[in-house]
Amino acid sequence: MVARRLADESVQPAAFAFSNDNAKWAEWKIGLYPAGRQQSAVIPLLMRAQDQDGWISRATIETVADMLGMAYIRVLEVATFYTQFQLAPVGSKAHIQVCGTTPCMLRGSEALIDICKSKIHPEPHHLNAEGTMSWEEVECLGACVNAPMVAIFHDTYEDLSAERFDEIVDAFAAGKGDTIKPGPQVDRQYSAALGGATTLTEKPSAKRSKFVPPATGGNEPAIPAAPSAAVSTKKQAVTEESAPALKGTPKRAKVSETKAESERAASAASAKANGKPNKAMREKTVGAESKAGKVNGGKAVGKF
Numbered sequence: 001m002v003a004r005r006l007a008d009e010s011v012q013p014a015a016f017a018f019s020n021d022n023a024k025w026a027e028w029k030i031g032l033y034p035a036g037r038q039q040s041a042v043i044p045l046l047m048r049a050q051d052q053d054g055w056i057s058r059a060t061i062e063t064v065a066d067m068l069g070m071a072y073i074r075v076l077e078v079a080t081f082y083t084q085f086q087l088a089p090v091g092s093k094a095h096i097q098v099c100g101t102t103p104c105m106l107r108g109s110e111a112l113i114d115i116c117k118s119k120i121h122p123e124p125h126h127l128n129a130e131g132t133m134s135w136e137e138v139e140c141l142g143a144c145v146n147a148p149m150v151a152i153f154h155d156t157y158e159d160l161s162a163e164r165f166d167e168i169v170d171a172f173a174a175g176k177g178d179t180i181k182p183g184p185q186v187d188r189q190y191s192a193a194l195g196g197a198t199t200l201t202e203k204p205s206a207k208r209s210k211f212v213p214p215a216t217g218g219n220e221p222a223i224p225a226a227p228s229a230a231v232s233t234k235k236q237a238v239t240e241e242s243a244p245a246l247k248g249t250p251k252r253a254k255v256s257e258t259k260a261e262s263e264r265a266a267s268a269a270s271a272k273a274n275g276k277p278n279k280a281m282r283e284k285t286v287g288a289e290s291k292a293g294k295v296n297g298g299k300a301v302g303k304f
C-alpha cells in the first residue's frame with residue numbers, strides 16, 4: 001500500500017465543474033439530506049465527479065468542498081482515504097485494482113500483478129503507452145471468499161486464475177470490457193459453494209407438515225425444579241457499591257457550563273474561526289492546498 005497523495009501539480013487542472021446534468025444531479029443529491037447535514041453527500045459527489053472526469057483533482061476537491069460548505073482538508077481526507085477514488089489520471093479503458101491482501105495473496109494475486117506489470121506497465125499508477133490502461137495494488141476489497149479478485153471501475157472480477165485474468169486484461173485493452181461478465185469467473189453464484197448449493201436444496205413451499213417430536217423411549221432427562229418463591233421474589237438492594245453508575249460524575253471532574261463556553265469562545269477567537277472554510281489560512285500552503293497550473297485539463301492521455 002502506498003501513501004495516497006494528490007497528483008503532481010503538472011497534471012492538476014486549474015478548475016473543475018460538473019456538467020449541466022451532473023450539476024442537477026448533485027443539487028438533487030444534496031437536497032436528500034436534512035438542513036445542516038449536506039456534507040453527508042461528499043462521497044456521492046466525489047464519485048460522480050470521478051465518473052465524469054476519470055479521477056479526482058485538487059480542483060475537484062475544492063469545488064465539492066465549496067458546494068457542501070466543508071473545509072478543503074475534510075474533503076481531501078475522504079478522497080485520500082478510500083482507494084475507490086483515483087487521485088491521478090488513469091487508463092481510459094481500464095484501471096485495474098488488484099487486491100493484494102492475505103486471502104487474495106494466498107490464492108494467487110501475485111501472478112495477477114505480474115500480468116499487470118508485463119501487459120500494462122512495470123510500475124503501478126502509470127499509464128500504458130496508449131494511455132488506455134493502468135493498474136495498482138490495493139488492500140482488501142471485501143470479496144475475500146472469491147479470492148483472488150480485481151476491481152475495474154465499478155465492477156469486480158473474482159475467482160481469477162492467471163489465464164482468465166490474462167483474457168480479461170486483453171478484452172479491456174481491446175475496448176471489449178463489456179463482453180466480460182463481472183463477478184465470479186467460475187461456476188459459482190455470488191459467494192455460494194462451487195458448483196451450486198449444498199444445503200437448503202428443496203424448493204420452498206408454503207405448506208408445512210405438523211412437527212412431531214421424536215420418541216425418546218421413556219429416557220427423557222429430568223426437568224430441573226423451578227426456583228423457590230423465596231428466591232425468585234427476593235429483591236436485591238441497589239446501592240452505589242453494587243451499581244457504581246449511580247454515583248454519577250465525580251465532582252472534581254465537573255466543569256461549569258459557563259466556564260466551558262468561555263474557553264470555547266476564547267479558542268475560536270484566537271483561531272479567527274467563523275464556521276466557514278478559512279481560505280486565508282491556505283494562501284501560503286504548498287502541495288495539496290497550493291494553487292494549480294493549467295496542464296492538459298488534467299485529463300488522462302487519450303481519454304477525451
Ligand code: FES
Nearest residue numbers: 099104140143144
Ligand atoms: S483479501 Fe482480497 S478481497 Fe479481501
